Amino acid sequence: MPTRKPTPDGVARPRLTVMRDVAKLAGVSHQTVSRVLNNHPNVREETRARVLDAMRSLNYRRNLAARTLVTRQSDTLGIIGFETTLFGPASMLHGIESAARDAGYMVSIASVRDLDRRQVLEAVDRLTQHSVDGVIAIAPKQSVTHALAQAPPSLQCVAVGGAGESDAAPTVSIDNALGARLATQHLLDLGHATVHHAAGPPDWPESAERIEGWRRTLYAAGAVVPPVEHGWWDAESGYEQGHALARDPSVTAVFCSNDRIALGVLRALHEAGKRVPDDVSVVGFDDMPDSGFFVPPLTTVHQDFGELGRRSLALLLEHMTHTPAAELPPPNHVLVSPQLVVRASSGPARPDCTRT
Amino acid sequence: MPTRKPTPDGVARPRLTVMRDVAKLAGVSHQTVSRVLNNHPNVREETRARVLDAMRSLNYRRNLAARTLVTRQSDTLGIIGFETTLFGPASMLHGIESAARDAGYMVSIASVRDLDRRQVLEAVDRLTQHSVDGVIAIAPKQSVTHALAQAPPSLQCVAVGGAGESDAAPTVSIDNALGARLATQHLLDLGHATVHHAAGPPDWPESAERIEGWRRTLYAAGAVVPPVEHGWWDAESGYEQGHALARDPSVTAVFCSNDRIALGVLRALHEAGKRVPDDVSVVGFDDMPDSGFFVPPLTTVHQDFGELGRRSLALLLEHMTHTPAAELPPPNHVLVSPQLVVRASSGPARPDCTRT
DNA sequence: TGCGCGCCTGTGAACGTTAACACGTAGACG
């Protein structure tokens, strides 16, 4: 009697308990079970209790595939990831996931190896087939945001962690310009004549915005704007840029586009015999977990990746539930403010180098 | 005619194209479309082409929810994660995800805040409701593996990255004992009388296994086994342990349970005026992305987290497709070998400290 | 010629859920 179908090959699939079983045990119809499950108001309290009991005693689990089939929503969100192995993206992913769980959503990930339009659209496609209700792209480059704009309009997308201010999709990002300004101004305030910059890759908006913020701050202070070298986001790149900087005696302060670059710069300066912060001050960006234990502990701009993730989820949810009829539409761009964390790698300029 | 249902409220859902539409356009039955989609052999070449054309011109996407409902498999794998913000777990996650994609699977994540049995089982439950075909747990502690054993037997689970050799579930892990031996022996070979150890948390198998490997190696070499201090996995903990080690003049070599601890130890030694490697040699574990740019560049034990992820996926797939009838069952435990990477933080012992 | 056996295709019935509608009862209100 438990198996309804004799399955000709003899290997019976382990018939799982469904609504009808619960209904039979509770002495109601399957629809009532459904109502209990979906917290429909019109169910007598006593009936509800009986159904709940039956569910418990049968260890019933609702089949979400069936539910998705008919409701066309899966309570699942998709995440498009890139380089999720790095601290920043990994933290955002985690922030999104944990906020999603609290909101009752499951999270599926689809990473891409490169950020070109084709791969991003492919990822969107994979997620669509799994009928996700919305998508968050951890999208450091603008190509992603543009690709997102080509997604089917029925699918809400949000980009997090790259450039702000794109009209292609709602975005959540750090105020990179502000961060750069905090770092640069901090060094100027310490009396440095100017601040050099060890930049990240030129085609990443995060890098570009930090350069712009740094440049503007110097300009506003009437300081010379030194030329910029570009590199990748890692310590090796910082090491190379650091060598060049160490050779130039006029360099007394360096703002690095992230903490890993700063680590490389610190090592290059150390090898060149320059003391930090006595000879040269160094400031990073990100506040990675252990940057407080570099030699010396790194002054840096803290960004809260987890918060970024949570905010992007909140924004996505707002856009998903927003109906044209509602009064005020959710914002299209959210900017999160970073904070300066002063530690030991930045200090006052030597008297002979102070700007006039 | 496109909308079949006039939807009384006037808001017509955007009827999406389904198999029947494709079938009609191609002049076949929906079942034939299904066959084409599933690469069934018995379809005439010309028919297949016609169906494919129709699918393209209608921009057809198969509805996976419906497919899951009837086949009871979702082509989705579940991942239970913990602290996925750290480099190791993040890399494993990425390794799993990218291998899963190549194998045609989607990946859903369910992280837990703590590793107790209840939360892990809750995560399994969430994944089960979304009818995942299998589960990989990034499971550094044994409680996870035990919890996994309580999952419904129809659900294949694999644990990765913690202790090897648990009978509760198949596991994939690094040979921590071997790694510890490589590090310790390397230092002994450099002439150090003995090797001190800055350990991780005592209740993590990874930490315990490294201690054991280190202890065994010292014992085999007839060296004194110094007492162990425990800490957490971060640089702060290494910094604290490093202070104590710096005070003890007999310390000439330190093996750290991971690179972050090593970073803290390096800073503590630096502040105490000890030179590395001239006065004290330091070896880490993990080979994090930038450990080659610490001051000095860190000698460490490299573990390939991505490989760990890929192997765990492969093992899961083997266990999932394995039928009792098949000749040899897949292995229950896979051990991946780490490798020693010698850089500048380890060097020969000072003559007066060489062991006799 | 007749029979069997491959190939290719179509028809109907699942899968487990929610949506739409219908029905019966009880209280409110004219």
Added chain:
DNA sequence: CGTCTACGTGTTAACGTTCACAGGCGCGCA
């Protein structure tokens, strides 16, 4: 006392796919 509405519940029909089975057609072989 009739009608209207709200509530609680059951019945039936989707949702879009795959599975099981039934044919038709062509070919080889007795």
